[in-house]
Amino acid sequence: MFLVGLTGGIASGKSSVLQVFQQLGCAVVDVDIIARRIVQPGRPAHRRIVEVFGTEVLLENGEINRKVLGDLIFKQPDQRQLLNAITHPEIHKEMMKETFKYFLQGHRYVILDIPLLFETKKLLRYMKHTIVVYCDRDTQLARLMKRNGLSLEDAEARIQAQLPLKDKVRMANHVLDNSGNWGDTRRQAILLHLRLERSLEYLPLRLSVLMGLAGITSLLYLLARCLLPSP
Numbered sequence: 555m556f557l558v559g560l561t562g563g564i565a566s567g568k569s570s571v572l573q574v575f576q577q578l579g580c581a582v583v584d585v586d587i588i589a590r591r592i593v594q595p596g597r598p599a600h601r602r603i604v605e606v607f608g609t610e611v612l613l614e615n616g617e618i619n620r621k622v623l624g625d626l627i628f629k630q631p632d633q634r635q636l637l638n639a640i641t642h643p644e645i646h647k648e649m650m651k652e653t654f655k656y657f658l659q660g661h662r663y664v665i666l667d668i669p670l671l672f673e674t675k676k677l678l679r680y681m682k683h684t685i686v687v688y689c690d691r692d693t694q695l696a697r698l699m700k701r702n703g704l705s706l707e708d709a710e711a712r713i714q715a716q717l718p719l720k721d722k723v724r725m726a727n728h729v730l731d732n733s734g735n736w737g738d739t740r741r742q743a744i745l746l747h748l749r750l751e752r753s754l755e756y757l758p759l760r761l762s763v764l765m766g767l768a769g770i771t772s773l774l775y776l777l778a779r780c781l782l783p784s785p
């Protein structure tokens with residue numbers, strides 16, 4: 555098995571592309587979904603967030619108010635670091651669990667949607683391939699304003715706060731251009747899936763696990779022969 559990191563910019567189309575891979579039966583780890591799951595009431599990260607940021611970041615039903623928290627950390631970078639220190643270890647644990655589950659199921663590759671893959675670089679070394687979902691700036695701006703109901707100024711500020719998409723394109727192994735219509739992007743994603751599925755890069759890990767298992771079995775057999783009395 556090998557890992558494929560999928561990234562892009564805000565509203566560039568990562569989640570939409572990830573859905574295509576999911577529909578194709580790929581093993582998909584959606585960091586956005588994990589990030590929502592680990593802050594559900596009752597989870598340790600939820601408790602820590604309330605301790606640090608206060609009850610004003612809660613909705614009436616006790617869930618985290620993502621909009622309020624999002625605005626808060628956007629305006630105060632030191633608060634963002636605090637939030638990351640609470641959530642990142644929990645997110646990484648869940649990612650490892652899901653990836654291991656897919657490994658046991660025999661998938662050839664696992665695709666992980668990691669919005670800040672190139673910014674934090676923490677997980678980059680584990681990725682055999684990287685994919686950037688790109689779209690031109692005007693399209694990105696228009697989609698972001700429409701989806702989040704943001705003003706031009708606010709949308710520009712959010713795009714500005716990230717590493718430019720063009721830089722991410724330079725760092726990636728594969729680029730999916732989502733500037734045009736959806737059918738075109740879908741086609742690019744399907745072609746890429748076929749390439750990854752045909753790759754033999756999954757073999758080294760699978761073979762080493764099989765050889766490890768064979769080694770342990772032989773060892774147990776030899777031990778049993780030595781320890782058990784012969785008939």
Ligand SMILES: Nc1ncnc2c1ncn2[C@@H]1O[C@H](COP(=O)(O)OP(=O)(O)OP(=O)(O)O)[C@@H](O)[C@H]1O
Pocket residue numbers: 562563564565566567568569570571669697698701732733734735736737739
């Ligand atoms: N090719 C396309 N044509 C038209 N609309 C699109 C296209 N691709 C994505 N969109 C729309 O653009 C918006 C952003 O897409 P999506 O949510 O997939 O981006 P994202 O990169 O996951 O965003 P974020 O990281 O900010 O959550 C959505 O409303 C989606 O429906």
